[in-house]
Amino acid sequence: MAVVALLGAGMTFVILTSGIDLSIAANLALVGTTIGVLTVHVGVYPVLGIFIGLCVGSAVGVFNGVLVSKAGLPALIVTLGGLTLWRGLAFQVTSGYDISGMVPIISFIGRGDILKIPMPIIIMFVYYGITSWVLKNTKLGRYVYAIGSNEEAARRAGINVSRYKIGVYIIGGFSAGLAAMVLIGRLDSSGGKIATGWELDAIAAVVLGGTSLLGGRGNIWGSLFGALLMTMIRNGMNLLGISPFIQMITLGLVIIGAVWIDMIRVRGFKRSHRD
Amino acid sequence: MDEDKINDQDFILEVKEITKHFGGVIALDKVSLHINKGEHVALVGDNGAGKSTLANIITGVLQPDSGSIWFEGREHIFTSPLEARLNGMETVFQDLALANDLGVVENIFLGRERYRLKLGPFSILNHSDMKKQARQVLEETGIKIQNLEVPIRNLSGGQRQGVAIARAASWGSKLIILDEPTAALGVQETKKVEEIIRKLKQQGISALMISHNLTQVFSLSDNIWVLRHGKMVGSRITKETEPNEIVSMITGAHSLYY
Numbered sequence: 001m002a003v004v005a006l007l008g009a010g011m012t013f014v015i016l017t018s019g020i021d022l023s024i025a026a027n028l029a030l031v032g033t034t035i036g037v038l039t040v041h042v043g044v045y046p047v048l049g050i051f052i053g054l055c056v057g058s059a060v061g062v063f064n065g066v067l068v069s070k071a072g073l074p075a076l077i078v079t080l081g082g083l084t085l086w087r088g089l090a091f092q093v094t095s096g097y098d099i100s101g102m103v104p105i106i107s108f109i110g111r112g113d114i115l116k117i118p119m120p121i122i123i124m125f126v127y128y129g130i131t132s133w134v135l136k137n138t139k140l141g142r143y144v145y146a147i148g149s150n151e152e153a154a155r156r157a158g159i160n161v162s163r164y165k166i167g168v169y170i171i172g173g174f175s176a177g178l179a180a181m182v183l184i185g186r187l188d189s190s191g192g193k194i195a196t197g198w199e200l201d202a203i204a205a206v207v208l209g210g211t212s213l214l215g216g217r218g219n220i221w222g223s224l225f226g227a228l229l230m231t232m233i234r235n236g237m238n239l240l241g242i243s244p245f246i247q248m249i250t251l252g253l254v255i256i257g258a259v260w261i262d263m264i265r266v267r268g269f270k271r272s273h274r275d
Numbered sequence: 276m277d278e279d280k281i282n283d284q285d286f287i288l289e290v291k292e293i294t295k296h297f298g299g300v301i302a303l304d305k306v307s308l309h310i311n312k313g314e315h316v317a318l319v320g321d322n323g324a325g326k327s328t329l330a331n332i333i334t335g336v337l338q339p340d341s342g343s344i345w346f347e348g349r350e351h352i353f354t355s356p357l358e359a360r361l362n363g364m365e366t367v368f369q370d371l372a373l374a375n376d377l378g379v380v381e382n383i384f385l386g387r388e389r390y391r392l393k394l395g396p397f398s399i400l401n402h403s404d405m406k407k408q409a410r411q412v413l414e415e416t417g418i419k420i421q422n423l424e425v426p427i428r429n430l431s432g433g434q435r436q437g438v439a440i441a442r443a444a445s446w447g448s449k450l451i452i453l454d455e456p457t458a459a460l461g462v463q464e465t466k467k468v469e470e471i472i473r474k475l476k477q478q479g480i481s482a483l484m485i486s487h488n489l490t491q492v493f494s495l496s497d498n499i500w501v502l503r504h505g506k507m508v509g510s511r512i513t514k515e516t517e518p519n520e521i522v523s524m525i526t527g528a529h530s531l532y533y
Contacts, residue, residue, distance in 0.1 A: 134397065137399055137400050137402075138394075138396070138397045138398060138399060138400060139388060139390070139395075139396055139397070139398040139400065140396040140397060142377075142381065142388060142400060143396075145374070145376060145377055145381075146374045146377060146381075146385055148376070149374035149375055149376035149377055150372070150373065150374040150375060150376075152372065153372040153373055153374050153385070154374065154385070154386075156356060156357070156368075156372050157372075157385040157386030157387075158357045158360070158361075158386040158387070159385075159386050163396075164396070167396060216374070216375070216376035216377075217376050217426075
């Protein structure tokens with residue numbers, strides 16, 4: 001839940017600008033293996049390993065952002081390429097093997113608790129608190145909405161659109177890095193195949209939370225609610241003993257349904273728009 | 276027209292012999308125009324006469340092939356609308372250029388927000404200050420909107436045009452270019468927007484209005500300039516002319532006006 005929620009937080013920024021980041025889970029795997037290799041195999045100081053991991057995640061964000069905003073490639077294609085690119089890189093780094101037995105600080109992040117509250121939950125709420133504040137009260141947040149709402153208007157108003165677009169992909173990448181720490185801590189293992197397909201869960205969480213795929217509308221707490229809903233659907237079906245195949249079918253339908261509802265809402269707005 | 280340099284000081288904008296080609300087509304042929312400080316000027320002409328091209332050159336969207344533009348007595352050919360805006364020339368575009376998902380205050384301050392603390396992209400917005408100033412601007416321009424928080428897609432066309440004009444007026448602008456300000460609006464809405472444009476005049480803001488609507492042109496402008504086939508046919512003081520004369524200038528019905 002916390003991992004999908006963290007990915008969803010980053011994804012919310014990207015989707016609010018009417019972009020998309022399909023590479024977010026692959027980025028997570030890359031950061032996870034980077035931290036794993038550095039701290040377990042190479043033996044770097046854990047905090048430094050974490051720092052480098054977050055830098056790698058953010059660098060992937062820069063890569064996405066520059067290709068989307070400067071080179072003008074469609075976000076869907078750039079990050080679809082990234083989906084296999086970064087995961088492939090993660091496998092390459094570890095030659096396909098998993099690294100298990102994480103250093104204590106990572107294990108604490110994934111499984112520890114403070115006053116009986118699990119660390120992932122604390123990290124999740126703190127991150128949501130910060131990101132929601134940023135969206136509401138800072139220049140960056142305001143421009144994220146403006147770009148998603150009317151990119152041309154934002155450009156005419158003198159906003160450096162490409163800089164802020166790169167910014168949201170960096171936030172996406174950073175969120176992937178944060179999610180990676182939580183996940184490898186909880187699994188006590190890292191490798192190229194962790195979090196496979198979770199980019200869809202993150203997108204579904206964002207869309208279920210009421211953020212429009214066309215950008216400009218939505219808020220971050222909705223994504224937390226969406227992540228909760230996704231987890232409840234998954235866990236509920238597990239508890240009911242529903243076959244994993246049916247679960248896959250159901251989740252696919254939930255995602256399509258959520259996007260459909262979003263489109264119906266947008267059309268409603270357009271109609272009222274015409275007066 | 277007297278081309279004397281001394282006169283330049285009285286003009287907020289002077290366009291001198293602008294020529295613009297698109298391939299082999301001459302869109303504008305040595306077009307000149309001037310706007311006095313505080314004056315509201317209308318630019319009329321048939322479709323394809325070159326009104327939009329001229330407006331685009333003045334605001335820096337397009338660059339002229341030859342000729343000069345003087346803004347506030349200085350020769351200044353803008354290379355982008357943003358540069359024009361930073362120098363005090365605002366454009367209200369036909370397609371509004373507002374962010375429909377943002378509220379009224381957000382739109383008025385888009386691109387020049389007020390901050391409590393400057394921290395680059397993480398600069399902290401000063402919500403209350405912007406709201407207060409937005410209220411004041413809306414009051415000065417006579418725009419009535421109850422709830423400033425709602426996304427402006429929920430406002431009427433006239434209200435949205437009002438927000439666009441209020442935004443232009445609040446940049447401390449000296450000249451506002453209005454491209455078909457009421458083209459997409461109903462009768463009531465048009466009246467409201469015309470009222471807003473009159474308020475601009477009371478504030479001493481000059482305006483160049485591009486319009487098809489002659490009734491509107493006659494009720495709002497001090498001077499009317501007529502373009503025909505890329506040439507400036509001439510100008511008339513609104514009070515001293517009548518619609519028939521302007522129509523014949525637009526259509527070229529009488530060779531008298533060449």
